[in-house]
Amino acid sequence: MAFDEAFDVIVIGGGNAGFSAATTAAQAGAKVLLIEKAPLEDAGGNTFFTAAAFRCCFDGLNDLLPYLYQPDGTKGLSQELIDKIEMTPYSKTDFHADIKRVTKGRADPALAQLLVDNSREAVQWLMDNGARFMLSFNRQSFFTEGRYKFWGGMVMNMIGQGKGLFQWHLELARRSGVNVRFSCPAIDLIVDPTTNAVLGVKVYSNGKFSSIAASGGVILACGGFQASPALRAKYLGPGWDIAHVRGTKYNVGDGHRIAENIGAMLEGNYSGCHSVAWDANSPRSSGDRVLTNQFTKSGYPLGIMVNVEGRRFVDEGFDLRNFTYAIFGREILKQPQGIAFQVWDANGSKWLRKEEYADDVTTNLRAETLEDLADILVSKGLTNKTQFLDTIRQFNEACKNFQKEQPTRIFDPAIRDGMSTQGKSRSLSLPKSNWAMPLEKGPFQAVEVTCGITFTFGGLAATPKAEVLSEATRKPIEGLWCTGEILGGLFFNNYPGGSGLTMGTVMGRIAGQEAARRAGRMSEISKR
Missing domain, CATH: 3.50.50.60 (FAD/NAD(P)-binding domain)
Structure with a gap:
């Protein structure tokens, strides 16, 4: 021809x-x-x-x-x-x-x-x-x-x-x-x-x-087909058409x-697919060419993630972030309304990367007490304030119990440190396997996240x-x-x-x- x-x-x-x-x-x-x-x-x-x-x-x-x-x-x-x-x-x-x-x-x-x-x-x-x-x-x-x-x-x-x-x-x-x-x-x-x-x-x-x-x-x-809502729904399943697109x-x-x-x-x-915890206030159909990767919210190992019902839904510390961040977007999408909140106290938030969590990058929700933070989250979609506070209470009790039983364990964010919620006398039905530290010290901080799909x-x-x-x-x-x-x-x-x-x-x-x-x-x- x-x-x-x-x-x-x-x-x-x-x-x-x-x-x-x-x-x-x-x-x-x-x-x-x-x-x-x-x-x-x-x-x-x-x-x-x-x-x-x-x-x-x-x-x-x-x-x-x-x-x-x-x-x-x-x-x-x-x-x-x-x-x-x-x-x-x-x-x-x-x-x-x-x-x-x-x-x-x-x-x-x-x-x-x-x-x-x-x-x-x-x-x-x-x-x-x-x-x-x-x-x-x-x-x-x-x-x-x-x-x-x-x-x-x-x-x-x-x-x-x-x-x-x-x-x-x-x-x-x-x-x-x-x-x-x-x-x-x-x-x-x-x-x-x-x-x-x-x-x-x-x-x-x-x-x-x-x-x-x-x-x-x-x-x-x-590339893949991640920017097509129709193909996402066809191959990945119901609900994937509403995921945010991280890239092109x-x-x-x-x-x-x-x-x-x-x-x-x-x-x-x-x-x-590869999908991450992504800023809920990011563009929906494509990435931002200025902030690009900064909408990623990968600080969850340093705190906890809860859905709008105030319940944890993943083990935030089951592995190093490199080996979990690409699957947690899917887990967030499964939650009611397809959103979640990442939550830290002052001890956890000091480790957060400014590239992802600076005030000019994301909307940080802060309060001096957990009660006040819960009220702020209610205005952002939290439907069960009582459950949210109870989730953190049980989490804190499990962390303290583990520390009491294993006082030689030391928090270290650079390794799988074994700091867990799973003690001999008390444990959670959904564990946090590493980096489990109680959320006690104010100010407390939260960020609203959704699912950001990277590639299929x-x-x-x-x-x-x-x-x-x-x-x-x-x-x-x-x-x-x-x-x-x-x-x-x-x-x-x-x-x-x-x-x-x-x-x-x-x-x-x-x-x-x-x-x-x-x-x-x-x-x-x-x-x-």
């Missing part, structure tokens, strides 16, 4: 995964086009709204030091600061264990192996190409006993967070020769009618439809649709070479790859924080290399 333009590789989607694929293909010598549905001023996909934290294996602080920057962009850390850092290595065994635990063993073993084994190499590629990483002091460490204690295995993020990551990717791609086009949605894949091999993409740009050839193939990196409003399942049109195989946890777990079935599989043949569809949040089979129910961006780069680089290689093969064939 006749095409309007021709490239070696076409990448659909302009987030971290798509740019990783496009730049890798370009660095391999391919002529690459990256198309993005959003206009430039609204671009970046979900990447733009992240903290730009990457989970990878490392051998301890000394392994990372040569590549680290200070928040102001200055290379290196002072010896005085280094001496205050407490950080354990994060091995492949640790990473595998975290994936297996949080996905309850359902993660595709080949994809999990791919993520873990290539995690450090992927981050190193970013660093070697000029990405500047800093230690996540504010997100992943607590300053206690004169030391910064890092926890949860994820210790780094890019300077500038998601905004900086997107801008860096865009500049690197253009320097590498990638042709980047915004306001250019993919309408459909173009395939050979006999072999079903992908030949190119039909797009809409500048007021007209056109066909663009891709001799090496097409890489889908256009453009991820509405376009990649799933055009891949299904040519018989791609679907895979993974279609009823599952159901996607396309792919091989470890990022090749999209055919439903009919169960073999790769020639010339089609996928990466990023459109990939299915890796995350089920939950995921280890920071592993999504890492997998996007891992799989994106593989897809870029494979597509560039195929473009070279096709070029050689055409010369014969």
